[in-house]
Amino acid sequence: MVRCHHIHSETLRGVLAEFLGTFVFGSFVMGSSAQNTFSNNPNTLQANLASGIGLMVGIYISGGVSGGHLNPAVTLACCLGKKTSWKRLPFYWISQLLAAVLAAALQYGICYDVIEEFNGNIRNQTTAAIFVTYPPTFTNTYVGFSNQVYATFFFCGGILAIIDSNSTVSSPNMAPLAIGLLLTAVVSSYGLNGGPAVNPALDLGPRIVLLLAGWGVEPFTFRNLNWFWVPIVGPLLGSFLGWLFYHAFVAHHWSEMDTFSDFLSSTGKYEGQNIVTDHITNYPTSMESIWTLGTTENNINKFEIRD
Numbered sequence: 001m002v003r004c005h006h007i008h009s010e011t012l013r014g015v016l017a018e019f020l021g022t023f024v025f026g027s028f029v030m031g032s033s034a035q036n037t038f039s040n041n042p043n044t045l046q047a048n049l050a051s052g053i054g055l056m057v058g059i060y061i062s063g064g065v066s067g068g069h070l071n072p073a074v075t076l077a078c079c080l081g082k083k084t085s086w087k088r089l090p091f092y093w094i095s096q097l098l099a100a101v102l103a104a105a106l107q108y109g110i111c112y113d114v115i116e117e118f119n120g121n122i123r124n125q126t127t128a129a130i131f132v133t134y135p136p137t138f139t140n141t142y143v144g145f146s147n148q149v150y151a152t153f154f155f156c157g158g159i160l161a162i163i164d165s166n167s168t169v170s171s172p173n174m175a176p177l178a179i180g181l182l183l184t185a186v187v188s189s190y191g192l193n194g195g196p197a198v199n200p201a202l203d204l205g206p207r208i209v210l211l212l213a214g215w216g217v218e219p220f221t222f223r224n225l226n227w228f229w230v231p232i233v234g235p236l237l238g239s240f241l242g243w244l245f246y247h248a249f250v251a252h253h254w255s256e257m258d259t260f261s262d263f264l265s266s267t268g269k270y271e272g273q274n275i276v277t278d279h280i281t282n283y284p285t286s287m288e289s290i291w292t293l294g295t296t297e298n299n300i301n302k303f304e305i306r307d
Contacts (some may be wrong), residue, residue: 011088014066018095021062022070026103026202028054034111034130038118048188056180063176071199072096073239077156080243081251083163093201100205104131108213123215125222131206132219133231135194141226144194148234149241151186151196157242158182166254197231204232 007013032050036042059068067084069075075092078084084092108115108131115127125134135144161167162178183198190196197203207219207228220228 011091014088015091015095017062017065018069018092019099021058021066021068022096022099022201023103024061025054025058025070026100026205027107028057029202030104030107030131030206031110034107034114037126037130038111038114044191045188048184048191051187052180052182052184054180055183056176059176059179066092068176070096071235072201073152073156073198073235074159076236077160077239077243080240081160081247096201097205100201101208103202104206104209105213107131108209123213125218128210128215128219131210132203133195133197134222135227136192139193141223141230144227145230145234147190147193148196148198148231149238151190152198152235152238153242153245154190155182155186155198155242156239157246158186160243160246161250164251167250198235198238200232200235204228 007016029051032047032054035050036044036047055070058070062068062070067078069078069084069092072093075084075089075096079086079089111130115123118127128134135141139147159179159182162175162182186198187196210219211217222228
């Protein structure tokens with residue numbers, strides 16, 4: 001019998017959850033990319049939907065423990081928005097990067113035979129693009145960088161809006177679905193200039209795998225070292241701008257009685273149910289904590305998040 005010891009450290013539990021969630025998400029992203037590359041009838045929308053669904057599944061897996069960031073840019077936005085402690089940021093980033101490396105390595109193993117057969121066993125950008133972003137010839141570095149910033153601006157700003165309890169009355173369980181659909185919309189709208197990575201870990205991690213798997217330094221030295229940093233720095237800047245604009249234009253201006261929680265506290269009822277709200281700060285997850293009491297006092301279904 002295998003005995004599993006319970007981990008009491010909230011940070012370590014979050015790190016493990018981020019690793020598993022990012023691994024699942026990255027596997028969907030690279031698996032759908034490989035399918036699209038080697039298919040006789042490639043379908044970009046199909047790959048984008050698979051990426052969104054993969055993100056949704058990854059968040060459902062890890063969200064209750066870490067918040068389901070699965071992306072260094074999202075972790076940065078959540079820290080800026082005081083949804084996650086800054087002390088967790090470096091640990092989450094490392095976990096996300098290692099998970100991306102593992103997902104890319106396993107995807108390479110799964111696709112090894114077809115990669116060997118494709119283009120006569122030549123490691124080129126076509127097969128490398130399964131794992132990482134490459135810009136088309138008509139896109140210069142500055143346009144590509146702007147594309148990454150712009151796409152991640154919408155992605156992280158949208159996430160902050162989705163998880164803001166002041167602006168929505170939707171169920172917390174719907175947040176992963178909404179975020180998955182948001183990713184699908186972003187990558188479908190801003191994929192022209194090399195693909196919007198919007199996730200530094202899922203670009204840098206696979207580049208490390210390509211370095212070791214036969215592509216050499218080309219994934220890093222492409223355009224004389226003037227590209228590999230774009231899908232790393234661009235999303236982080238976009239994350240900051242997404243938080244800044246959402247905070248400046250929306251979040252900063254909520255009054256105390258604007259919140260859904262205050263509405264519930266003042267009425268005590270919502271659609272026939274008695275509802276009690278709990279004020280929680282510095283929660284690590286992407287879902288707010290709302291306690292819903294059934295029609296009888298003895299029937300209590302409680303969803304609780306602890307930091």
